[in-house]
Amino acid sequence: MEQFRNRPKYRRKLTRYERKKALIAYSFIAPNFIGFAVFTLLPVLFSIFLSFVKWKGGSFDTLQWVGLQNYADIFKVSKVAEKGLGYLFTKVDLGIALKNTVFYTLVTVPLTLVCAMALSLALNHAVKGAVGFRTVFFFPYIASMVAICVCWRFMMMKDGPINQLLMGLGISYNKSWTADSAMAIWSIILVSVWRNMGYYMVIYLAALQGVPVDLYEAAIVDGAGKWQQFIHVTLPQLRPTTFFASTMMIISCFKIYDVVAIMTEGGPGRSTKMLVTYIYDEAFSNFNYGVASAIAMVLLVIVLIFTLIQFSTEDRYANN
Amino acid sequence: MKQSNQDRIVVRATPLSVALKALLYAVLIALTLFTLIPFVWMLSSSLKLDREVFSYPIRWLPETAHWENYRLIWSKVPLLTYFKNTAVIAILVTIIQTLTSSFAAYAFAKLQFKGRNTLFICYVATIAVPWQTYMLPQFILMRAMGLYDTLWAIVVLQSFSAFGVFLMRQFYQGIPTELCEAARIDGLSEYGIWARIMLPLSKAAIATLIIFTFVGTWNDYMGPMIYLTRDLNKTVQVGLRRFIQENSSDYHLIMAVSVCSLLPVSVVFLALQKYFIQGIATTGLKG
Numbered sequence: 001m002e003q004f005r006n007r008p009k010y011r012r013k014l015t016r017y018e019r020k021k022a023l024i025a026y027s028f029i030a031p032n033f034i035g036f037a038v039f040t041l042l043p044v045l046f047s048i049f050l051s052f053v054k055w056k057g058g059s060f061d062t063l064q065w066v067g068l069q070n071y072a073d074i075f076k077v078s079k080v081a082e083k084g085l086g087y088l089f090t091k092v093d094l095g096i097a098l099k100n101t102v103f104y105t106l107v108t109v110p111l112t113l114v115c116a117m118a119l120s121l122a123l124n125h126a127v128k129g130a131v132g133f134r135t136v137f138f139f140p141y142i143a144s145m146v147a148i149c150v151c152w153r154f155m156m157m158k159d160g161p162i163n164q165l166l167m168g169l170g171i172s173y174n175k176s177w178t179a180d181s182a183m184a185i186w187s188i189i190l191v192s193v194w195r196n197m198g199y200y201m202v203i204y205l206a207a208l209q210g211v212p213v214d215l216y217e218a219a220i221v222d223g224a225g226k227w228q229q230f231i232h233v234t235l236p237q238l239r240p241t242t243f244f245a246s247t248m249m250i251i252s253c254f255k256i257y258d259v260v261a262i263m264t265e266g267g268p269g270r271s272t273k274m275l276v277t278y279i280y281d282e283a284f285s286n287f288n289y290g291v292a293s294a295i296a297m298v299l300l301v302i303v304l305i306f307t308l309i310q311f312s313t314e315d316r317y318a319n320n
Numbered sequence: 321m322k323q324s325n326q327d328r329i330v331v332r333a334t335p336l337s338v339a340l341k342a343l344l345y346a347v348l349i350a351l352t353l354f355t356l357i358p359f360v361w362m363l364s365s366s367l368k369l370d371r372e373v374f375s376y377p378i379r380w381l382p383e384t385a386h387w388e389n390y391r392l393i394w395s396k397v398p399l400l401t402y403f404k405n406t407a408v409i410a411i412l413v414t415i416i417q418t419l420t421s422s423f424a425a426y427a428f429a430k431l432q433f434k435g436r437n438t439l440f441i442c443y444v445a446t447i448a449v450p451w452q453t454y455m456l457p458q459f460i461l462m463r464a465m466g467l468y469d470t471l472w473a474i475v476v477l478q479s480f481s482a483f484g485v486f487l488m489r490q491f492y493q494g495i496p497t498e499l500c501e502a503a504r505i506d507g508l509s510e511y512g513i514w515a516r517i518m519l520p521l522s523k524a525a526i527a528t529l530i531i532f533t534f535v536g537t538w539n540d541y542m543g544p545m546i547y548l549t550r551d552l553n554k555t556v557q558v559g560l561r562r563f564i565q566e567n568s569s570d571y572h573l574i575m576a577v578s579v580c581s582l583l584p585v586s587v588v589f590l591a592l593q594k595y596f597i598q599g600i601a602t603t604g605l606k607g
Contacts, residue, residue: 035480206601
């Protein structure tokens with residue numbers, strides 16, 4: 001740079017060349033970035049703003065700045081302060097939605113990961129027809145939600161095949177799963193595990209390919225059996241993947257909507273009301289744009305926390 | 321080395337390991353049944369009479385296959401329109417997404433310019449923001465633009481995702497920069513390099529992006545549900561939902577429509593599953 005400063009003529013030529021280069025680069029980015037900025041970036045910023053206003057849509061004149069009022073409303077701050085935290089999680093919509101979503105996440109994530117890991121281990125041991133099995137297990141992931149959810153809902157009806165199978169096992173359960181407030185959330189968990197285990201199986205399979213064979217050979221030399229190999233070699237080697245898969249899955253669990261919308265519509269009562277179901281109802285049924293955006297911010301904060309955790313551990317593993 | 325190989329042969333022959341292998345297959349078969357039963361039940365119910373669907377005891381195969389169910393559904397709802405709309409959306413989104421994001425990714429991966437990192441951080445920052453948090457302002461915006469209840473709403477909603485730019489950029493970074501430099505010396509413009517060198521080299525990444533976009537768009541439910549209200553604009557997913565609401569006790573017909581809605585994606589998946597698996601293994605692992 002210092003050199004060029006003494007030769008202004010040369011420098012001008014270079015900047016023009018550079019400007020041309022930058023223009024070309026922008027022309028590459030523009031088609032995607034303009035669409036992205038208008039339909040993603042702008043709405044993201046707008047949603048933060050909306051969470052501080054009262055607005056039912058329509059003309060902007062009716063929009064009213066209310067500060068933190070929407071947040072106070074969804075958390076029912078004054079009522080909760082008076083009656084304690086128990087009130088939040090048993091009576092307030094947001095608390096119930098949070099409780100349901102967290103419960104769903106806490107059960108779904110470990111169940112899915114255990115199934116996925118078992119599947120990947122089985123397929124990795126070169127069973128005959130591994131590719132065929134892989135196709136089968138992955139298939140639910142690409143099947144459309146509406147079709148599979150309605151199918152599961154029918155299968156879980158009072159006289160459906162699931163209850164009949166249970167009866168065959170000596171368990172008599174004489175209700176529709178999705179109409180029973182205690183069972184409804186379990187029906188959603190079951191469908192989620194069923195749908196996602198194949199996806200995480202693929203991720204585990206890829207990770208298993210990366211485990212060095214000599215680690216197993218060393219373990220065998222040391223006299224380790226299959227179980228010990230699993231505990232002392234496979235599990236520790238899969239730890240980064242498990243961590244990655246869990247955070248990824250926690251994030252997607254917090255965004256659950258489709259399964260609930262098709263199977264239970266948040267009911268019966270509020271037993272399967274989730275964060276996104278709550279946002280949707282406030283936004284598109286009750287037209288409380290401000291309140292809906294405030295709930296959306298709660299979801300955003302939760303998701304961001306897990307994303308940050310994921311990023312920071314990724315760095316740690318990358319450095320190792 | 322030889323020693324350990326012999327060890328392994330010995331281990332394999334013991335009765336315990338045979339039992340383990342048997343257990344392995346038992347678990348696999350159980351999980352295969354768990355995975356497949358809904359599809360089998362769906363298919364078999366779609367060929368039954370409505371009163372047959374919930375018969376006691378369960379009948380896994382229909383007494384006689386009522387193929388006319390599949391004829392009946394086309395007259396009950398404008399299913400053909402739904403299919404056409406979904407295909408139009410999926411194809412448009414796939415084309416726009418693939419072209420624009422591979423274009424942008426080339427600049428991010430191979431060109432030096434001011435503001436490159438800032439622009440890329442915009443993409444990174446929003447990839448962590450769930451769509452559900454900004455679907456409402458996006459809806460307000462689209463309605464103001466007159467896109468509400470048009471197929472274009474879904475097209476623009478899906479076309480400019482950060483995911484595509486990410487995936488392509490990651491792939492382009494793996495292509496040696498020397499190739500671009502050599503081409504520049506040979507007189508190719510940047511557009512020429514993108515078209516003649518980058519695109520042909522990135523077939524695998526493009527295939528991955530195409531399938532993910534196609535399947536994602538085809539199966540999208542929440543977007544079309546918010547934006548598409550007129551029947552002539554509905555996609556297969558929301559159309560199926562409407563069918564369920566209007567014919568809620570015609571279980572056999574609902575299952576027949578469900579089977580139809582699954583078919584196109586299944587064909588695409590079975591034909592191109594190699595790219596699916598690769599795509600998840602690489603993007604899933606590297607984030």
